[in-house]
Amino acid sequence: MVNTVSALYDKYGRDLSYKNRGLLTSYYEVDFDNKHLFLGETDSIEHCIDSGSFGSIWQVIDPRNKRYVALKKVSNIFDSLQRVTMAFRELTILSNIHHDNVLNLRDVVIPSVKDHFCEMYLITEMMLASLCDHLDSGPVRMEKTKLFMYQIMHGVKYIHDSEIIHGDLKCENILMGHNNQLKICDFGFARKEGSEDFSTYGTIQFLAPEVLMGSRECDKSLDIWSVGCIMAELLSGDILFDEDTEMDMLFQICRVLGTPSTKVLARAKPEISEALKKRPHYSFSTDSLMYLSDEMTEKDAQLLENLLHLDCKLRYTADVALKSDFFVHGREKFHQEICTCCEHDEGCVVGVFPLELDEHDTFEIDSSWEEDLLEQSEEEIRKILFEKISSIAHGYLKIPLKLNTESEKWTELVDYNTNKLYESRTNSYEPVTKKQCRT
The missing domain is CATH 3.30.200.20 (Phosphorylase Kinase; domain 1)
Structure with a gap:
């Protein structure tokens, strides 16, 4: 031709x-x-x-x-x-x-x-719609939540392995295609890890507490916090922390997850640290997360607790999270129903879905141009x-x-x-x- x-x-x-x-x-x-x-x-x-x-x-x-x-x-x-x-x-x-x-x-x-x-x-x-649109019909059942959450964390791992922080993960920025395939979008707030500018990160309801407290030690873990908020929203149908100001957000986070430790408060801006110290002291219990869904098990609540750890240095990474039973189950469903690798990967064909399937060639971004713009x-x-x-x-x-x-x-x-x-x-x-x- x-x-x-x-x-x-x-x-x-x-x-x-x-x-x-x-x-x-x-x-x-x-x-x-x-x-x-x-x-x-x-x-x-x-x-x-x-x-x-x-x-x-x-x-x-x-x-x-x-x-x-x-x-x-x-x-x-x-x-x-x-x-x-x-x-x-x-x-x-x-x-x-x-x-x-x-x-x-x-x-x-x-x-x-x-x-x-x-x-x-x-x-x-x-794509067909956003995950936010999907939630208009109500909470997502646990089985489908595992499939959705695996795909989100799978994408986050790829982004993080490439030394990129997304910075604005939320249901609105997760798009749905055919056959329940999810894709992360909107990289306008993304930047290379190591950036010190966290003044313009994302949507307040999904911002990690270290960002709300003005810490300068933010890293990839702030995306993991957002993923935890998405998981809670999928299971309950409602935004987990739903306030309009930084301080109101922090107060609500404390009521659900407990008061931050002295070590965490030491990284906050002095005025925010003092304001939180003056509030009543709250202790965390997994019961505060179990209410999100009738299908939530204690093991699921513990996973969510680690995604939403108040100390960003102790919060799960994408690699660690993907090894949990919750994400292993999601991985199996993804490779059975959606993935594009099963046509040429023998492991998928025989029903074996090893962690190696989560690995992908990463990319490296040269961010030196940002300084040049000035x-x-x-x-x-x-x-x-x-x-x-x-x-x-x-x-x-x-x-x-x-x-x-x-x-x-x-x-x-x-x-x-x-x-x-x-x-x-x-x-x-x-x-x-x-x-x-x-x-």
């Missing part, structure tokens, strides 16, 4: 390649055996499916294969150093990730104007980002895509008013309220 390049013209010789198309189109028309990749009207199919301070996410069609993909528009990149840093991080991390339980970046759209672009467009695989002008940063986007796009070895300005959805995409629930935070942490967390 010979692939030829051709174009569509009307009787007056006007180029119709981009007419009546969806939001994405290729730079040139491709003819495979004289069959144009021409989609026709797609306005009833393409629509916005989510929005936030980052921009918006759209369900669109890839004109190269007529498959659904998600188009993420990252808006106002150059409004602040924080926003451009988050854009760089997400682009860098997603372009290096290859894992069953992490969202897959399919392509990026090269900006049409090199010197004036203000948005970044990422193309990812299309020395660059906006024009220089824009040039660097353009070159990075172009390099990643060309690396996919596909027909390059661009936005179709002839689409009836174009104006809606450009003018879409982003949801103001998640305000951009440039210098200080501002919590997201509990209602906004589940919106």
